[in-house]
Amino acid sequence: MYHFADSKVAPVGLEVNGKTIDATPEEDGYVHLKRSWKPGDVVELDMPMPIRRVYAHEKVLADQGKVSLMRGPITYCFEAVDNPNVDVLSVALPREAELRAEHRGRLLGGVTILQGKALADGQRPVTLTAVPYYSWANRKKGAMTIWINEAPIASAALPA
Incomplete structure (x- = not known):
């Protein structure tokens, strides 16, 4: 959906x-x-096989405001191992961010990754990397997501 x-x-x-x-x-x-x-x-x-932004059906409330990426029939995911110093569960990939595909012959037996400029911690520019979903969980333990925020999440106020 x-x-x-x-x-x-x-x-x-x-x-x-x-x-x-x-x-x-x-x-x-x-x-x-x-x-x-x-x-x-x-x-x-x-x-x-252009990179396409995918949006969940409006009734899938958990994924509203989020985007996932596909290239051809391949769904991509964001793993912590590819995005050091970035919380992949809260980073934002703005709608206007340009995305590019790049083949990496030595990564996971040869895969095409996707990269784009994102915002970590609500404002810090980072390069975000996505790998094909079928290839995740083959390296280090860490967070993974398919659905990623499009807009930065407001930082919670720290207690005094």
Whole structure:
């Protein structure tokens, strides 16, 4: 029960031997390539995987004001091990923060991470790192979350 911040779907590109093919799925959800195949034929499929902000359904009250991230079909999470000196349970990833994907071949057997500028402690700028959800809990113990605040949480007043 969620929706994307940007409902646009990136177009899929399909080519056979350098010639563009219509990539509109049939009723069964698949694109069927019907032809006489020859040795050396090349099929190229381009499936853009932009980073997308995901919001919970309005009735999921626990996740209101929070965002999660996906890239293609992959859901991402924020682990303490990747974000030292940051409480991943209270950091804020502003709506306008630019996000980037970067492949790390030596991390967890090779994964693409996501990074963006966030605010820790309500105001301290930090670089926030997310890893694919399927890969979490493979290093050190620590906090993890998928849903992260978009706006800084007001700091509680310290007792006198």
